[in-house]
Amino acid sequence: MPEVRAETLRLGAMDQAVRVWPDHPTDDEDKALIKRMEETDAYTEPRIRAMFRAHGIPSPALVGRAATHSAYLVIQHAINDPGLMRAALGQAKWMAARGDLPRIDYALLSDRVDCVLDHRPQQFGTQGSRNPKSHWYCPIADPNHVNDRRAALHLAPMGDEAIFGTAGKPSN
Numbered sequence: 001m002p003e004v005r006a007e008t009l010r011l012g013a014m015d016q017a018v019r020v021w022p023d024h025p026t027d028d029e030d031k032a033l034i035k036r037m038e039e040t041d042a043y044t045e046p047r048i049r050a051m052f053r054a055h056g057i058p059s060p061a062l063v064g065r066a067a068t069h070s071a072y073l074v075i076q077h078a079i080n081d082p083g084l085m086r087a088a089l090g091q092a093k094w095m096a097a098r099g100d101l102p103r104i105d106y107a108l109l110s111d112r113v114d115c116v117l118d119h120r121p122q123q124f125g126t127q128g129s130r131n132p133k134s135h136w137y138c139p140i141a142d143p144n145h146v147n148d149r150r151a152a153l154h155l156a157p158m159g160d161e162a163i164f165g166t167a168g169k170p171s172n
Contacts, residue, residue, distance in 0.1 A: 004055060005063040011044045012070020015077055041077060048074040049084050056091050059100050068095075072105045082117045089113050096153070103153040111138070123149055125158050 096106035111122035121141035128138030147157040
């Protein structure tokens with residue numbers, strides 16, 4: 001399906017192009033970047049939703065690994081379409097188990113649904129900050145066992161500061 005592959009790669013490239021952030025943007029630059037990202041998402045989300053309805057997350061056998069990853073990226077950023085993100089999460093889990101989607105992609109989408117959509121602790125520690133004062137604060141569920149969950153997906157372990165924040169691991 002060359003047309004699905006081409007469209008998926010195009011949407012993925014658009015998605016990533018607006019997510020390149022300078023190190024220290026001014027407030028005006030930050031606002032302009034967010035506006036551009038929101039405009040791009042408004043364009044890509046309905047297109048990836050239609051593609052998902054027709055094909056699910058397109059498999060590597062259908063479109064190649066790069067296009068599968070591109071579809072995943074656009075879906076992961078589709079926070080204005082929680083139904084799409086949740087529907088894709090179920091498929092991403094079994095695609096990761098089969099080796100059709102990198103396990104890190106499943107972990108990122110799972111944590112994004114937990115943290116960003118449902119405002120609950122994430123499972124794999126892939127999203128946000130562990131600093132409660134941060135705008136991007138996203139705690140980890142059962143942090144003492146996050147590396148066990150990460151190991152089950154063959155993901156690298158996290159250090160205590162990444163898990164618990166700068167306060168470090170609480171003493172028992």
